[in-house]
Amino acid sequence: MxxxxxxxxxxxxxxxxxxxxxxxxxxxxxxxxxxxxxxxxxxxxxxxxxxxxxxxxxxxxxxxxxxxxxxxxxxxxxxxxxxxxxMGGEQSKIAVSQKPPTVIMMVGLQGAGKTTASAKLANHLRKKHNRTPLLVAADIYRPAAIKQLETLGKQIDMPVFSLGDQVSPVDIAKQAVEKAKAEHHDYVLIDTAGRLHVDQELMEELSQIKETVQPDEILLVVDAMTGQDAVNVAETFNDQLGLTGAILSKLDGDTRGGAAISVKAVTNTPIKFAGMGEKIDQLEPFHPERMASRILGMGDVLSLIEKAQTNVDEAKARELEKKMRTADFTFDDFLEQLEQVRSMGPLEDLLGMMPGMNKAKGMKNLQVDEKQIGRVEAIVRSMTKKEKQDPTVLNGSRRRRIAKGSGTTIQDVNRLLKQFEDMKKMMKQMTGMQSGKGKKRGKGMGGFKLPF
Structure with a gap:
């Protein structure tokens, strides 16, 4: 991370x-x-x-x-x-042109993740802002670059404008903007060519595209894992083109983070988005205050809430809350809750957003094993409907059948059942405290471990 x-x-x-x-x-x-x-x-x-x-x-x-x-x-x-x-003070939002379409030039070195970032940003604009972007394949030099963008476009059902690799990128960009106007697209994202290093030929081409389409945004895609080199690249691109923002790709990787902290200070170019994973929906607006808070171990509750609002069904959440209050929580509910939490992203990342979790006993070097979560899920799915509703019926022979069906051991099954009961007791204690009935404030969590 x-x-x-x-x-x-x-x-x-x-x-x-x-x-x-x-x-x-x-x-x-x-x-x-x-x-x-x-x-x-x-x-x-x-x-x-x-x-x-x-x-x-x-x-x-x-x-x-x-x-x-x-x-x-x-x-x-x-x-x-x-x-x-x-890191920028406050979130820097994407531009909105007074005369649509808003034109965004995506620039950067080859291998920084520019094509993927273009598709991610288009997906973000449509899902979060209800926009209708047009992706433009203007990288005619890199083998399969056009095909890659078309494949990503198909994956998210997003239109991709392409004229092949025999037309100049300047003409492709110009015709793409004309098409966007005719078909009422409100954003145009131009995936430009990159090089393994900055050269004058590349910069001249990008300058011509800039002059021709007059973009509202020129976003530099920077590989966060390249560290100090990323800052040098940002400085060069900014001097030549006048960047309006940056997108940090691979910020979820094993990176030291120096690029994120340095880019804004060196170029005065705000970081607008950060890639937090390989999936197409794993692009997040960059919030300097939240990132600073996370770095200093103060948590990031706002991002956690936003993830929950996006991925968790509110009606189902209310129903689960009601069941927790009455201790009527079943293994079916547990499965449903597990699926909703997993849809929010890796559990280590979610735990990292909770204030104080880094200081909690045993949490400092916590690595949540996704395979172990899968084993827990397999155990629950091997139960019959009656067993999920009422675990008290699980005698020795039933437990042996579940262990065999889930590819686990009886000890694994017993451990999960014990932890599930502990969890129900804890829920009851916590809801009792919230309603003012519980006197043992602060107790109830001792010895409880995540059931995976």
Missing amino acids: AFEGLAERLQGTLTKIRGKGKVSEQDIKEMMREVRLALLEADVNFKVVKQFIADVKEKALGQEVMKSLTPGQQVIKVVNEELTAL
């Missing part, structure tokens, strides 16, 4: 100062040294690090912080605010 190393280092550093009743100048200096090392290790541009440290130190040593009742927490607040500002 992106930022993992940086998050661990920063959170460890900030924990030392969090509860301090008094903070000295020496404390701040020592903390800044640790923060500086953490950022440099994350491949953040050294000039950016230098400026960031200077800004944080100036504010952290100010009267407001040093003389406050909770100086340790105030310092963390300053770090959070400055980290947010470094």
Whole structure:
């Protein structure tokens, strides 16, 4: 997961100062040294690090912080605010032209994920904003680039404009915009050519496309895993074309995150979207304040809520809530809930969005095994309807049959049944607390483990 190393280092550093009743100048200096090392290790541009440290130190040593009742927490607040500002301050939204269509040029080096990002963005605009985009295959040099975009377009039922690989990209872009106007598409996404490295020929072609179609957005697709190189590429493209934004691809990968933190500061180009997985719907608007919060271990509740609103059926959720309150929760309900949660994305990512989960006992290095979840699902699906509704009927012979049918052991089945009962008890205790009946506030979670 992106930022993992940086998050661990920063959170460890900030924990030392969090509860301090008094903070000295020496404390701040020592903390800044640790923060500086953490950022440099994350491949953040050294000039950016230098400026960031200077800004944080100036504010952290100010009267407001040093003389406050909770100086340790105030310092963390300053770090959070400055980290947010470094990544753009607030979400930068995609342009909307007063005279449709809105034209977006997708640019970047070969291999950065530009074609996939084009399809992802088109899908996002249609699903989230009810737009009607037209994808344009203007990369005539890379073998199979046109075919790749057409395949992605078919996958999401999105129109793709192509004139093959014998027509100049400038003419393709021009005719695509004319077609979009005639057919009332409100967005045109031009997938331009890339190179393995920046060269003058590529830049001249992109400049001609820009001059011909006058795009509202020029978005650079940057591979977040390339680290400092991504920042250098962004700087070059920005100097030549005047970028309006960036899309970070592969931000879900094993990347140190330096590109995300440096791109805005070096080019003054906001990051507008981040690719959080390979699937076509795994493109998310980039929220600097939420990303800063996640890096510092404060969670990202707003993104979690948005994921839930998008993927979870509200009526079903209310019905489940009612069943939980009455402890009438069955294995059928459990399966339904598991499917809805899984539709929101990898469980590690969801847990990472919950405030304080990184500090919870046993959660720091949690790796949720998707295969294990599959085994749990297999056990439940091997039960009869009656067994799912009333697990008390599960005697020894029934448990042996379920274990055999699900390819697991009797011990696995017994463990799941025990954890399911623990979960029901916990639900009852928690709903009792919410209604003011429970007196054992804070208990009920002890010893409970996820049933997978």
